[in-house]
Amino acid sequence: MMALVVLAFIGLGLRLVDLQLWRHAELGALAEKGSQEKIPQAARRGDILDVNGNLLATTVPVKTVCANPLLMGNQQAAVAHALAPLLQMNEADLLQKLQPRLMKNSKGQTVTNQYAVLQRKVSDETWQKIYCTMTNLPLAIDLSKMSKTERVDFRNVAFNLRQHAIFGEDDQLRVYQNGALAAHVLGFVGTKQTTNNTSELFGYDGIENFFDNKLEGASGWRVTGMDSRKNELTAYRDEDVQARDGLNVVLTIDTAVQNILETELADAMREHLPAGITGIITRPGTGEILAMASFPNFDPNNLQSINTNNEPNRVISDVMEPGSTFKTIVISGALNDRIVSLNDTVFCENGLFHYGGITLHDAEHNHLGNIPVWEVLEKSSNIGASKIGIKLQAPRLYEYMTDFGFGAATGIPLPGEVSAHRFVRPANEWGKYSIAQIPMGQGVAVTRLQMAMAISAIANGGVLMRPMLVKQLQDSEGNIVQKYEPQAVRRVVSEDTAKQMVEALKTVVSDEGTAPLARLADYVVAGKTGTAQKVEDGKYANDRFVVSFIGFFPADNPKICISIVMDSPKEGGRAFGGALCGPVFHNVAERCASYLNIPADEHMQAPNSPALLVAAGVSR
Amino acid sequence: MAKNKKNQAAAIRFGPALAAFFACFVIAGAAVGYVWQKGQIYELGKQIRDKEIRLVQLQKDDDQRVKDLAELRSPVKLDERAKELNLGLSPAQPMQVVRLSEPAISMPVIKNMTRQFAARPIDAMSQ
Numbered sequence: 001m002m003a004l005v006v007l008a009f010i011g012l013g014l015r016l017v018d019l020q021l022w023r024h025a026e027l028g029a030l031a032e033k034g035s036q037e038k039i040p041q042a043a044r045r046g047d048i049l050d051v052n053g054n055l056l057a058t059t060v061p062v063k064t065v066c067a068n069p070l071l072m073g074n075q076q077a078a079v080a081h082a083l084a085p086l087l088q089m090n091e092a093d094l095l096q097k098l099q100p101r102l103m104k105n106s107k108g109q110t111v112t113n114q115y116a117v118l119q120r121k122v123s124d125e126t127w128q129k130i131y132c133t134m135t136n137l138p139l140a141i142d143l144s145k146m147s148k149t150e151r152v153d154f155r156n157v158a159f160n161l162r163q164h165a166i167f168g169e170d171d172q173l174r175v176y177q178n179g180a181l182a183a184h185v186l187g188f189v190g191t192k193q194t195t196n197n198t199s200e201l202f203g204y205d206g207i208e209n210f211f212d213n214k215l216e217g218a219s220g221w222r223v224t225g226m227d228s229r230k231n232e233l234t235a236y237r238d239e240d241v242q243a244r245d246g247l248n249v250v251l252t253i254d255t256a257v258q259n260i261l262e263t264e265l266a267d268a269m270r271e272h273l274p275a276g277i278t279g280i281i282t283r284p285g286t287g288e289i290l291a292m293a294s295f296p297n298f299d300p301n302n303l304q305s306i307n308t309n310n311e312p313n314r315v316i317s318d319v320m321e322p323g324s325t326f327k328t329i330v331i332s333g334a335l336n337d338r339i340v341s342l343n344d345t346v347f348c349e350n351g352l353f354h355y356g357g358i359t360l361h362d363a364e365h366n367h368l369g370n371i372p373v374w375e376v377l378e379k380s381s382n383i384g385a386s387k388i389g390i391k392l393q394a395p396r397l398y399e400y401m402t403d404f405g406f407g408a409a410t411g412i413p414l415p416g417e418v419s420a421h422r423f424v425r426p427a428n429e430w431g432k433y434s435i436a437q438i439p440m441g442q443g444v445a446v447t448r449l450q451m452a453m454a455i456s457a458i459a460n461g462g463v464l465m466r467p468m469l470v471k472q473l474q475d476s477e478g479n480i481v482q483k484y485e486p487q488a489v490r491r492v493v494s495e496d497t498a499k500q501m502v503e504a505l506k507t508v509v510s511d512e513g514t515a516p517l518a519r520l521a522d523y524v525v526a527g528k529t530g531t532a533q534k535v536e537d538g539k540y541a542n543d544r545f546v547v548s549f550i551g552f553f554p555a556d557n558p559k560i561c562i563s564i565v566m567d568s569p570k571e572g573g574r575a576f577g578g579a580l581c582g583p584v585f586h587n588v589a590e591r592c593a594s595y596l597n598i599p600a601d602e603h604m605q606a607p608n609s610p611a612l613l614v615a616a617g618v619s620r
Numbered sequence: 621m622a623k624n625k626k627n628q629a630a631a632i633r634f635g636p637a638l639a640a641f642f643a644c645f646v647i648a649g650a651a652v653g654y655v656w657q658k659g660q661i662y663e664l665g666k667q668i669r670d671k672e673i674r675l676v677q678l679q680k681d682d683d684q685r686v687k688d689l690a691e692l693r694s695p696v697k698l699d700e701r702a703k704e705l706n707l708g709l710s711p712a713q714p715m716q717v718v719r720l721s722e723p724a725i726s727m728p729v730i731k732n733m734t735r736q737f738a739a740r741p742i743d744a745m746s747q
Contacts, residue, residue, distance in 0.1 A: 055690035061680060124680070175687070178696045234665030259695040522715065594711035599719060 036238065037226050040194075042170060043217030044476070045201050046246030048186055048208075050255040051290075051471055055177045057186050057208070057300075063127040063168035064199065065118045069100040071165040073157045075139060079166070082133050086126055087119045094118065120171065120191075120199070127168045134166050164230075171199055174208075180299045182258050184313035185251070185292050185414070185469070188300035205311070207249055207470070209415045214473055217246035247473045247481055252288040257281055260591045261291040265564075268584045269295050272569035278315045278448050279584075280563045281592065284456040284552060286486035287465030289412075290560065290592075316410075316417040319445035320546045320565070323532030323577070324514075326441035327377060327385040329454060332501050333400035334392045335373075336493040342500050345370045346384045353383040356433030360386055360440070363531075363576075378507035380514045380529060382440040389439030394427035397438065403492045404454040405464055406446050412467040420445050441532055442540075448548075452563035454492075455528065455550040458505070459558040462498035464489040502526050506555050508578075515549055515578030518585045522600035523593060526558075527551020527585070529577035534568065543572035549581035553589060559598045562588055 019027060048057040065087060072079065080095035087094065100112045122130070139158060143151055174189045187206020191199045200219075203212035220243035225236025261279045269277050281291040296310040312318065334340045348368035353360040362368060362382050368375075376384030389397055401407065407424030409417050423445030430438075437443040449467060457464040466487040473482040493501075505526035509519040514529040530548035533540040547569065552561035564581040571580065592598075691697060702709045 054693055055686065058683070058687060058690070060683065060687070177687070177690050178694050181696050232669055233662075234668045235661045256695040259699060263699070522713070591711055594713065597717075600715070600717075 035225050035227075035233075036223060036236070039222045039224065039232075041220035041222060041241070041243040042172065042200070043219045043243040044245040045172060045174065045189075045217065046215040046248045046476070048215075049248055049250045050253050050258075051251060051288075052254065053250070054255045056182060056251070056253070056255065057174060057176050059172045059201070060175055061124060062120075062171050062173040063122045063124065064120045064171045065122050065127065065130060065166065065168055067098055067116045067118055068114045068165050068167070069098055069116060070112050070114045071157075071160045072098055072100070073161060075137075075161055078137060078139060079134075079161075082137055083118070083130060083166070086130050086133065087122065089119060118166075121173050122168070130166065130168070135162050137162055172201055174201055174300075176300045178255065178259075179301060180297050181255065181262060182253055182291075182293070183297045183300050184294045184315070185253060186300060187415075188298075188303065188306065190303075205416070206313070206414060207251065210413050211247075211249050211470070211473075215246040215249060218244040220244070245476045247475055248478075249473055250471045252290065252468050252471050253292070254290045256595050257592055258291040258293065260595065261588055262293045262295075262297075264584055264588045264591070265293055265295050267587075268564075268566065268580075272566060272571065272575075272580055274566045274569040276314055276318075276567040278563075278565045279588065280315055280449060280452045281588070282452060282456050282467070282561045282563075284459035284465070284558045284561045287453070287456070287468045288471075288486065289467055289469050292469075313414065313416060314567075315448045316412060316414055317447075319418060319420045319423055319447055320567070321442055321444065321532040321535070322446050322451050323441040323530035323546065323548065324380045324382070324385075325451055325455070325528045325530035325548055325550055325577075326444065326446075327380065327439060328458060328501065328505065328528050329400055329404050329406075330385055330389045330392065330397060330439040331373060331377060331504070332404075332458060332493045332497060333397060334388045335500050336400075336497040337392065337396060339391050340373050340388055342374045342504055343372050345372055346376055346381075346387050348376075348381050348383045348387075351383070353386065353436075355386065355390075355436040356431075358433050358436070360436060374504040374507055377504045377528065378510065378513045380508075385439040386436040390435055392439075394430055394435045397435065398424075398427035398430075400492070401438075401444070403464070403490060404457060405450050405489065406444070406454070410447075410449055410453055410467050412449060413469050417449075418447060420447055420450070441530060448563060448565050451548075452550055452561065455552065455563070456561045457492050458498050458501045459526070459552040459561050460498075461495045462491055462493040464492050502555055505551075509551070509582075513578075514576070515551075515582040515585075517578060517582035518549055518551055518589075520553060520586060520589055520593070523553040523589070523598070524555040524601050525551050525553045525589070526555035529582070530565075531575065531577045544568045545572070545575045547575050547577040547580050549577050549585045551585055551589070553593070554598065554601050556601075559596065560589075560592060562592070564588070 045059040047055060047059070050056055067079075069076075076095055076098040080091050080098055083089075084091040084094045097116050097118055102110050103113055105111050139161075141154060143154070146154060176183070176186060176188075183206075185206055187208035187210075188204050189201045189208050190204045192202055194200050201216070203209035203215065208215065220241040221239065222237065222241070223239040225233040225238075227233055261281055265277050265279050268274075276295060278294045279291065280289065282289050292313075292315055294312070294314045298306045298310045300306075331340075335342070340346075347370050348362060348366075350369055351362040351367040360383055363380070366379055366381060368379060368381050368384070371379065371381065371384060373384075373388065375381075376388065392400075401424055407419065407421045409419040431443075434443050453464065453467055466489050468484060468486055470484050472480050472484060474480050505528055506524060507513050508527055508529065509515050509525045515527060518527055519525055527550055530546070530550075532546045532548075533542070534544040534546060535541070536544065546565060546567050548563065548565040550561065550563040552558040562585055564584045566575075566580055569575045569580055
């Protein structure tokens with residue numbers, strides 16, 4: 001008897017040594033595997049804010065609702081019936097997803113699937129409802145007909161079904177607070193699946209794409225012990241690497257200015273039915289972009305609304321012949337080189353000029369003879385500009401073009417900017433009549449942003465600025481991580497030349513100029529119209545034009561520069577930049593001036609205006 | 621002198637008994653302490669977890685408030701609302717704005733500032 005007890009103890013001892021020593025590593029790992037779990041910690045994607053800190057894009061936590069069909073028993077129909085309205089799904093489709101499927105695992109064994117995605121991007125509130133519904137799911141089973149063992153089994157099945165069969169995985173949804181506002185600047189995000197079966201947002205276009213690595217942050221993880229009900233046991237945390245949230249990108253865009261621009265562009269879109277219309281508002285002194293819009297646009301909250309027609313940001317991705325707005329470049333260059341002065345006269349050939357085998361025309365109503373250089377701008381004479389270009393000569397004109405930033409990317413922090421270098425060929429590659437054609441804005445292609453920045457350079461006393469779209473990057477606490485400063489690219493013309501150009505451009509909005517409709521009541525405006533024929537099948541079309549107006553105000557101390565470009569308006573051959581884009585400029589400028597509190601030009605105020613009365617010390 | 625064997629056998633040996641009792645007490649105390657500590661670790665872990673869940677919830681609520689505020693301040697929404705209510709609101713025209721020019725504050729000119737500093741004792745300067 002005693003020997004048996006001793007033997008039993010020896011046996012138990014040996015088993016203990018076997019388990020605790022010899023197989024320790026193997027069994028330890030197995031035990032850890034059962035109770036330990038690696039929980040990924042997703043980083044919150046940073047917000048995009050406007051210059052005043054208003055939210056433009058943010059991230060909200062949502063759930064991906066999943067099911068484990070293995071834990072459903074035969075209650076799929078009951079679950080589908082209860083959840084279909086909450087998930088906004090067809091009950092039959094949901095039932096289909098809840099059915100167990102046989103599949104081969106990596107070892108070639110046939111197993112039942114334990115994971116099925118039912119719906120993505122489900123809000124937290126809906127997920128709470130789903131959870132409550134599942135916890136209280138009524139099961140049509142008569143327990144009284146079951147044996148005691150069957151009842152215990154059923155209770156286990158019911159518990160698993162109600163608690164674990166439907167589960168939510170953390171996910172993120174990108175929300176664009178103002179819908180389609182600034183859609184082309186912000187861009188949008190896509191979703192990609194990661195290796196651990198979670199989804200991650202990634203920038204697809206716009207700022208979302210360009211600053212993707214700053215916005216996305218770094219995800220973390222936690223290796224921790226779990227109890228049998230999958231609750232975390234904090235004491236058994238092994239690794240705890242916190243996720244680092246993405247940085248917030250603060251733009252130079254002002255939501256209110258953007259809204260003004262977009263509402264006016266939308267009105268123009270309805271009125272003139274163009275193929276597209278774009279607008280840019282910059283601060284000439286710093287290069288800051290206050291607003292940028294391209295129509296047709298899209299709502300980044302609704303990815304289905306995005307297509308090849310409305311996705312491109314035409315401000316930077318499309319090139320166009322600038323038309324008459326380009327005359328400012330040629331005349332600036334000629335003034336800067338002192339080849340002409342504003343009061344020199346140019347003979348405009350009464351509207352018809354033969355040069356290098358081609359005939360240049362002025363606009364139908366322009367049969368101009370000898371006119372001063374400033375009037376070439378005022379009346380937008382093609383022949384006058386060509387003659388000034390010929391005087392300037394091709395190499396110098398080419399130098400001025402490249403100095404003004406044509407043929408090179410502006411460096412705006414947005415994806416998809418075309419540099420258009422192919423369309424600004426060196427002077428030695430020009431054709432025999434290019435020197436007559438380019439000064440009137442033909443035979444050269446530019447982006448809308450390049451053109452707006454070039455006019456801004458004139459407004460800025462001859463210094464070309466780099467377009468600035470991002471003001472700073474900050475962390476989730478609001479601490480500034482990186483600050484961007486305005487950058488001057490180069491001086492393109494002297495300050496004196498710029499001043500002369502401003503004087504000449506002021507005449508464009510006079511009654512005799514091409515854009516009287518762009519004139520403002522309280523500010524002196526300087527600007528230039530453009531009406532460029534579109535090239536179709538290698539020929540200039542007579543009924544399709546790109547019309548534009550780029551202007552700035554107050555002309556002598558410019559606060560903002562506004563560019564409006566309309567592509568193929570319904571007016572066809574009767575479309576002119578001043579007539580179509582001038583009013584849009586006027587409306588945008590008037591509303592912006594009020595919002596930005598730009599002081600009116602004093603000499604334009606009525607003698608009895610309240611401001612003047614106060615300034616003169618007159619009490620009322 | 622012969623020993624009284626009977627008395628000797630019956631005598632209680634307090635030393636070993638006390639030592640055994642003490643050893644049992646220490647072992648039992650350690651066991652109870654261990655269990656108590658484990659209980660405390662579990663309890664505190666649970667509290668940490670609850671507080672972490674609460675923190676996450678508060679952060680979510682905070683984010684929601686930020687989102688609500690952004691919506692209330694959104695120029696697009698304000699514009700829509702102003703139109704919807706037909707309040708006849710429009711931006712102020714420059715002519716309606718009265719600008720008051722603020723006169724520059726004239727600072728009193730301190731004559732011979734160097735001498736004034738030099739005349740003060742070093743202690744007063746350092747204060």
